[in-house]
Amino acid sequence: xxxxxxxxxxxxxxxxxxxxxxxxxxxxxxxxxxxxxxxxxxxxxxxxxxxxxxxxxxxxxxxxxxxxxxxxxxxxxxxxxxxxxxxxxxxxxxxxxxxxxxxxxxxxxxxxxxxxxxxxxxxxxxxxxxxxxxxxxxxxxxxxxxxxxxxxxxxxxxxxxxxxxxxxxxxxxxxxxxxxxxxxxxxxxxxxxxxxxxxxxxxxxxxxxxxxxxxxxxxxxxxxxxxxxxxxxxxxxxxxxxxxxxxxxxxxxxxxxxxxxxxxxxxxxxxxxxxxxxxxxxxxxxxxxxxxxxxxxxxxxxxxxxxxxxxxxxxxxxxxxxxxxxxxxxxxxxxxxxxxxxxxxxx
Amino acid sequence: xxxxxxxxxxxxxxxxxxxxxxxxxxxxxxxxxxxxxxxxxxxxxxxxxxxxxxxxxxxxxxxxxxxxxxxxxxx
Ligand code: SF4
Numbered sequence: 001x002x003x004x005x006x007x008x009x010x011x012x013x014x015x016x017x018x019x020x021x022x023x024x025x026x027x028x029x030x031x032x033x034x035x036x037x038x039x040x041x042x043x044x045x046x047x048x049x050x051x052x053x054x055x056x057x058x059x060x061x062x063x064x065x066x067x068x069x070x071x072x073x074x075x076x077x078x079x080x081x082x083x084x085x086x087x088x089x090x091x092x093x094x095x096x097x098x099x100x101x102x103x104x105x106x107x108x109x110x111x112x113x114x115x116x117x118x119x120x121x122x123x124x125x126x127x128x129x130x131x132x133x134x135x136x137x138x139x140x141x142x143x144x145x146x147x148x149x150x151x152x153x154x155x156x157x158x159x160x161x162x163x164x165x166x167x168x169x170x171x172x173x174x175x176x177x178x179x180x181x182x183x184x185x186x187x188x189x190x191x192x193x194x195x196x197x198x199x200x201x202x203x204x205x206x207x208x209x210x211x212x213x214x215x216x217x218x219x220x221x222x223x224x225x226x227x228x229x230x231x232x233x234x235x236x237x238x239x240x241x242x243x244x245x246x247x248x249x250x251x252x253x254x255x256x257x258x259x260x261x262x263x264x265x266x267x268x269x270x271x272x273x274x275x276x277x278x279x280x281x282x283x284x285x286x287x288x289x290x291x292x293x294x295x296x297x298x299x300x301x302x303x304x305x306x307x308x309x310x311x312x313x314x315x316x317x318x319x320x321x322x323x324x325x326x327x328x329x330x331x332x333x334x335x336x337x338x339x340x341x342x343x344x345x346x347x
Numbered sequence: 348x349x350x351x352x353x354x355x356x357x358x359x360x361x362x363x364x365x366x367x368x369x370x371x372x373x374x375x376x377x378x379x380x381x382x383x384x385x386x387x388x389x390x391x392x393x394x395x396x397x398x399x400x401x402x403x404x405x406x407x408x409x410x411x412x413x414x415x416x417x418x419x420x421x422x
Binding site for chain 1: 360362
């Protein structure tokens with residue numbers, strides 16, 4: 001090999017993509033990482049919002065992986081372009097609103113554009129055949145390669161031996177014999193390989209790499225689309241779905257209720273866009289109201305707000321309500337009792 | 348060598364890192380960039396991004412809810 005070939009590795013922050021990059025790095029290829037920020041990534045923000053998470057050491061796992069491997073990492077904001085993937089997935093959704101197959105195709109396509117723009121030679125992903133029910137199956141692997149336009153410049157080092165030869169293997173930029181044949185849902189081969197590389201402290205995302213695999217989150221996104229009457233979102237919408245309790249006591253409005261001071265602080269940043277309310281006689285949450293509300297709606301919202309504050313057992317709780325226009329209003333309400341709170345309101 | 352400022356307040360991670368990255372791409376080696384943020388995650392993420400990509404953190408400050416990370420662009 002003369003000048004080393006150059007590969008870009010999709011780095012999610014999880015173990016598989018880390019291993020895939022490491023395998024190719026160890027073959028003498030120049031590897032740089034790329035990470036896409038879709039707005040739904042589990043990474044980052046929620047750590048910063050909730051109190052309980054603040055105690056945990058905060059780290060961006062993709063950056064951490066790059067640092068461990070000693071490679072550069074390019075983080076790309078794809079929020080706008082990703083909307084079409086979530087709203088119109090050609091291959092549909094998985095168990096929740098996760099459009100994994102379209103998502104993988106999108107990310108590899110973006111990586112391919114990056115490769116072309118930066119004079120790199122090929123793309124690496126940490127995909128493993130059979131690892132995930134939708135996007136990582138033997139029959140979907142070629143779909144991703146084709147639809148992304150990457151074709152045989154896409155190498156999956158962890159299962160390459162089970163797939164047709166790709167360009168980097170054919171051209172002997174990498175040694176196919178030193179690649180792997182991982183297959184199926186078991187994590188054992190990855191854990192063994194991590195051990196072999198001396199990698200111990202890696203992130204283990206439970207469901208997947210993004211909020212769209214989360215059932216509760218998907219319910220909230222569906223609710224957003226249903227009330228808007230169409231599938232669309234802005235970044236602020238999807239951020240707010242990650243924060244607080246979301247309750248819809250009547251079809252025309254929803255409450256977003258901060259669960260702790262961290263969330264209340266975060267919600268404060270959105271006060272200019274919503275009607276909001278908070279207790280003045282007792283401590284309690286900041287609550288944003290989304291939707292058009294009548295006086296009777298606001299009174300119900302105030303009673304719910306009181307229910308989530310320290311005055312939940314008091315006879316009378318004072319709530320200030322600030323609407324987008326007009327002067328602040330003052331309500332004195334009896335908190336809803338637990339019997340009056342309805343399970344069906346929780347989104 | 349010049350001094351620049353970037354306002355990344357009210358952005359949640361990883362947006363401050365992405366904005367820093369995009370800004371640094373327009374600067375020259377040796378230039379100084381002062382990034383103002385409010386997400387405490389930036390205190391970890393921007394230095395990590397600098398280490399990974401060959402830039403140098405000159406100073407970090409945290410007061411009230413404001414964080415300032417100052418970095419020197421690497422070559
Ligand atoms: S879990 Fe989310 S980020 Fe990961 S492939 Fe599926 S849709 Fe994409």
